[in-house]
Amino acid sequence: MSTTTTAGMEESGAGARPLANLDHPPNSRLFLVISKSTPEEVIRDKFSYYGEVQDIWVVRDKQTKDHKGIAYVKFAKSSQACKAMEEMHGKALTEDTKPIKVFIAQSRGSGSHRDVEDEELTRIFVMIPKSYSEDDLRENFKEFGDIEYCSVIKNKTTGESKGFGYVRFLKPSQAAQAIENCERTFKAILAEPRNKQNIFSENEYMNAPRQDATVYGTGYEPSRVQNTSPFGEFGSFGMSEVRGGENISTCLSVTTRGVLTHEQVYSIFDLIPGLECCEIQRDPYMGYSKGYALIRYNNVASAVYAREKLNGFEYPPGNRLGVSYVEDESGDRRSNPVGMMALQLVAAQMMSMVCGGPTGQQMMPPPVSTELQAYGGSTSTTQISRLQVDFSVPPCQQFAPVESAVRERLFVVFNPAVLPLDILEDLFCRYGNLIDVYLVPGRNIGYVKFAERANAAEAMEALHGKVVNGVKLKVMLADPPREESHKRQRTH
DNA sequence: CGACGGGACGC
DNA sequence: CGACGGGACGC
Numbered sequence: 001m002s003t004t005t006t007a008g009m010e011e012s013g014a015g016a017r018p019l020a021n022l023d024h025p026p027n028s029r030l031f032l033v034i035s036k037s038t039p040e041e042v043i044r045d046k047f048s049y050y051g052e053v054q055d056i057w058v059v060r061d062k063q064t065k066d067h068k069g070i071a072y073v074k075f076a077k078s079s080q081a082c083k084a085m086e087e088m089h090g091k092a093l094t095e096d097t098k099p100i101k102v103f104i105a106q107s108r109g110s111g112s113h114r115d116v117e118d119e120e121l122t123r124i125f126v127m128i129p130k131s132y133s134e135d136d137l138r139e140n141f142k143e144f145g146d147i148e149y150c151s152v153i154k155n156k157t158t159g160e161s162k163g164f165g166y167v168r169f170l171k172p173s174q175a176a177q178a179i180e181n182c183e184r185t186f187k188a189i190l191a192e193p194r195n196k197q198n199i200f201s202e203n204e205y206m207n208a209p210r211q212d213a214t215v216y217g218t219g220y221e222p223s224r225v226q227n228t229s230p231f232g233e234f235g236s237f238g239m240s241e242v243r244g245g246e247n248i249s250t251c252l253s254v255t256t257r258g259v260l261t262h263e264q265v266y267s268i269f270d271l272i273p274g275l276e277c278c279e280i281q282r283d284p285y286m287g288y289s290k291g292y293a294l295i296r297y298n299n300v301a302s303a304v305y306a307r308e309k310l311n312g313f314e315y316p317p318g319n320r321l322g323v324s325y326v327e328d329e330s331g332d333r334r335s336n337p338v339g340m341m342a343l344q345l346v347a348a349q350m351m352s353m354v355c356g357g358p359t360g361q362q363m364m365p366p367p368v369s370t371e372l373q374a375y376g377g378s379t380s381t382t383q384i385s386r387l388q389v390d391f392s393v394p395p396c397q398q399f400a401p402v403e404s405a406v407r408e409r410l411f412v413v414f415n416p417a418v419l420p421l422d423i424l425e426d427l428f429c430r431y432g433n434l435i436d437v438y439l440v441p442g443r444n445i446g447y448v449k450f451a452e453r454a455n456a457a458e459a460m461e462a463l464h465g466k467v468v469n470g471v472k473l474k475v476m477l478a479d480p481p482r483e484e485s486h487k488r489q490r491t492h
Numbered sequence: 493c494g495a496c497g498g499g500a501c502g503c
Numbered sequence: 504c505g506a507c508g509g510g511a512c513g514c
Contacts (some may be wrong), residue, residue, distance in 0.1 A: 022507090031505080031506065031507090032505095033504080033505050033506095057504080057507080057508060057509085058508095059505095059507070059508080060508090068505085069504095069505070070505060070507085072507070072508095084501095094497095101505075103505095103508075105507085106506070106507095108507070111506095112495090112506090113506050115505095125500065125501090126499095127498075127499070134501095151501075153500070156502075162499095162500090162501095163498095163499090164498095164499060164500070164501090165501095166500085166501070187498075189499085191500075191501085192500070194499095194500090194501060194503090257496060280506085290508095295508080409496095411495065411496090413493085413494050413495095415494095438496080438497060438498085439497095440494095440495080440496065440497080441497085441498085443494080443495090443496095445494055445495065445496085447496065474493095478493095478495075478496080479496090480495060481495090482495080482496055
């Protein structure tokens with residue numbers, strides 16, 4: 001007995017299930033072909049460099065105990081296993097032994113002994129906003145490694161994005177790192193190889209010998225050109241002008257492509273104190289613009305704040321508001337140089353607040369962009385401070401691990417419209433141990449999963465009845481999920 | 493009142 | 504060629 005207990009090394013072992021761990025996370029275990037003379041310790045020496053080695057198993061004949069020249073190395077992460085594979089494959093472990101082979105091991109239940117090819121380990125599948133171009137994808141994922149190509153899947157006839165895409169990396173370790181470390185809203189997973197159907201090997205006994213067809217031209221050209229986003233430039237707004245000589249005013253015009261009701265516009269702009277007037281204008285001559293509104297505050301600071309915070313804001317989601325200053329009909333302060341200087345001064349002070357001074361909590365929380373980056377990574381386009389509340393909220397907290405058990409679920413009703421997912425995650429994560437926010441498509445409702453009941457209770461207590469980004473929330477305990485019954489009519 | 497999940501590529 | 508062990512939740 002070797003008694004070196006490879007699996008016993010992890011401290012404070014929650015005993016856990018030994019077998020299940022071997023396939024979690026996926027592709028974190030290596031299959032080695034080595035010399036029959038190589039002992040476990042040599043493997044450990046060489047491979048622990050690449051990360052947390054959780055288990056090493058040198059395969060021996062059941063009866064004779066002969067070393068069969070095969071070993072398995074389990075890492076904590078797929079990226080560690082992939083890196084080790086990339087660097088150790090073809091290397092000799094000691095001077096007197098042959099070069100070894102290193103592959104990602106087939107998952108334990110698969111029964112297949114076919115080598116896992118790099119082809120299957122380098123392409124990831126991601127969910128993305130409809131507005132994303134290939135370039136946006138590349139921008140978001142280039143930090144994880146060398147990208148061979150990006151593709152965004154679009155409706156062939158309309159050209160509209162379907163909301164997902166593919167990123168092919170050069171190396172498996174790069175794809176693995178992208179999956180492990182990209183923003184969770186991407187829901188990145190390894191892509192299924194093109195030629196195969198979605199086949200889950202959940203204890204399926206397949207009689208027909210399927211040809212595993214290892215030979216396939218990729219037949220997929222990285223179309224690197226094309227694709228100028230038809231949605232126009234994003235990210236041109238933000239903390240811009242002010243000093244750039246915009247005509248600051250207490251009056252704002254609001255343009256929107258979609259129709260907004262007076263109540264909707266009012267509820268948004270009334271989040272900022274000092275709203276004096278909110279008029280919806282309907283202008284049949286406005287062409288594409290379905291409407292616009294005029295806003296007036298009783299002070300210039302509020303107007304500046306509103307302009308900075310709400311210009312470019314999506315409300316409802318997908319509908320970007322345009323907010324700009326318009327002539328203050330009553331005000332002639334601008335004609336007066338002193339009055340103008342006063343305005344600029346106030347504006348500058350407002351801007352410094354907006355841009356992250358320690359103030360401003362009672363009106364709205366400071367911009368959350370820095371916190372977003374804390375759990376996000378590259379926030380690609382635009383993103384002004386998106387979360388807007390008129391009550392105080394705790395700072396952002398780490399999400400609970402995706403695989404956490406769901407200890408409580410909240411049911412949320414939005415009025416008059418749902419909020420974007422990133423805002424909701426930004427909001428609910430602040431109460432701790434958030435697992436996931438799910439919005440029911442086409443409805444103004446959603447569910448929020450927590451890994452701890454106390455956090456859910458806190459969120460519910462703090463947020464029920466509140467207005468967030470102009471949207472009123474009802475936050476309640478969710479009823480238990482509907483049973484997924486056996487009915488499976490109507491697949492598509 | 494307001495109740496339940498999300499994913500696949502034209503060679 | 505080169506593919507699957509050992510150990511065992513505990514107040």
